[in-house]
Amino acid sequence: MSGAGAPKVTVDGSGLRVVVVAASWHEQVMDGLLAGARRALAESGADWTEVRVPGSFELPVAAARAAAGGADAVVALGVVIRGGTPHFEYVCSAATTGLTDVSVRTGVPVGFGVLTCDDEAQALDRAGLEGSREDKGAEAAEAAVATAVTFRDLVPAPR
Numbered sequence: 001m002s003g004a005g006a007p008k009v010t011v012d013g014s015g016l017r018v019v020v021v022a023a024s025w026h027e028q029v030m031d032g033l034l035a036g037a038r039r040a041l042a043e044s045g046a047d048w049t050e051v052r053v054p055g056s057f058e059l060p061v062a063a064a065r066a067a068a069g070g071a072d073a074v075v076a077l078g079v080v081i082r083g084g085t086p087h088f089e090y091v092c093s094a095a096t097t098g099l100t101d102v103s104v105r106t107g108v109p110v111g112f113g114v115l116t117c118d119d120e121a122q123a124l125d126r127a128g129l130e131g132s133r134e135d136k137g138a139e140a141a142e143a144a145v146a147t148a149v150t151f152r153d154l155v156p157a158p159r
């Protein structure tokens, strides 16, 4: 999937409570994703807390807890790098399906900042680090906040 065509999203997220759920595999890339998300959230004016889990497989349950705990939006960050076994497909699928399920079931927007890459170079290029072409942590945070702001103005959250 190409990153070309991504919108520049700037919204006023003040008053929103955002929870960032972040996996811990691939530390350097995760540091970049987290820094990008923090930058975007600070710019939006939203308040946020951060929860770390071991791997991307654990992101959906963390997002579910955050949504049940009253978060207005969740930002999910993780990095999955293809190895030599089908494990990659299972972890990616569990994270993607699980996060989608949490979002649709609870009505709480979940920004998807989970990189699914063939190798570490691809991940570094998307991590918002110096020399990266893309900043997926910031994009995920901006998307979550923008969607929560839209919903705040439109409809009460189903709880």
Ligand code: DLZ
Pocket: 023, 024, 025, 054, 055, 056, 057, 058, 078, 079, 080, 081, 082, 083, 087, 091
């Ligand atoms: C097991 C595993 C592997 C092989 N690779 C990754 C990865 O690249 N990125 C990631 O976030 N997590 C990985 N994991 C860990 C799983 O997500 C999960 O934490 C474990 O299977 C324990 O439930």
